[in-house]
Amino acid sequence: LAQNFAAKQAEAILGHRDQNRAAHTDISNPDRKDGDYAADDGEKMKALVWMRKNDVRVVETSKPKIIDDHDAIVKITGTTICGSDVHIMHGVIVQMEKGDILGHEFCGVVEAVGAAVTRLKPGQRVVNSFCISCGECEFCKKKLTTACEKTNASRLHEKLYGGQMGGIFGYSHFTGGYAGGQAEYVRVPLADNNLLEIPDSVPDEKGLYLSDVLPTSYHSVVYTGVKEGDTVAIWGLGPIGLMACVWAFQKGAKRVIAIDINWRTDYAKSKIDRLETINFSKLKNGETVPTKVGEPQDCWFYPRCSTDSLTLYSNPECLSALLSCPQCLINGLTRLGK
Ligand SMILES: [Zn+2]
Ligand SMILES: [Zn+2]
Known part of the structure; x- marks a missing residue:
């Protein structure tokens, strides 16, 4: 708890890295910012959220909506609990905030896409990449997508490790503060780059492993x-x-x-x-x-x-x-x- 508090204070002093971002970050729950990120029709969904160390809960929260033109909204049909989620439970990962939606491995069906999404359309089955990358920065061009420089605004990460890393779904504000997929719906930024279509011949139980473990x-x-x-x-x-x-x-x-x-x-x-x-x-x-x-x-x-x-x-x-x-x-x- 003290570590998490200190991390939050440090980020406040260092100042968030607001320049050069390819997506809106730190929307770890659509209900943040008085519901600015919530679906316009007021629809609700169930999601697993972090409350504090050793305390996660399924709660009702707002369904997400398209924020950036390159976003997609995915209706979740499968998700996992990763070993890395256990580190969050144990309080090892800093910059967690009460109400953050967890889950970085998921598959589902595209429900809606933003105007700039060209490769995907509603109704397609997809699996996510656990890391969120822009596809165009120096590191993405070398296919080092976890080192993407444009999808994580945490200055604390930059100072602690001497460099930026990309965003991760459902994995604290240390990695971008994105809402995760242990929910009924998720917003996927830069969807063309971070979702892979699953062929009909591949069931969710197999396709899902492509998000991280495999x-x-x-x-x-x-x-x-x-x-x-x-x-x-x-x-x-x-x-x-x-x-x-x-x-x-x-x-x-x-x-x-x-x-x-x-x-x-x-x-x-x-x-x-x-x-x-x-x-x-x-x-x-x-x-x-x-x-x-x-x-x-x-x-x-x-x-x-x-x-x-x-x-x-x-x-x-x-x-x-x-x-x-x-x-x-x-x-x-x-x-x-x-
Ligand atoms: Zn994982
Ligand atoms: Zn990048």
């Missing part, structure tokens, strides 16, 4: 540089870690060793052929992960997706494994500096 895990394996014949260590077996194991094999890894501290190792082994696992909490005296693996690891990958994996990360064994490995990746959300 691309995040795939992107991580590609960026770590996994190649034919590699030995890959994956620390942490939440959803991202599990899928990274599959992608690593698909990229030709010779061995994939997954490390965690609990039942997840047995679960992963039962689901993924050829996967080797190490339950870190059961290492005997004198045993280490490298001695158990028995050969140098080419790639080290830390998905950072569960509370348990946060515990792993703070372990010296995990850090020393990182330092001894030529290709490493720590999965996260932000970019540091320019």
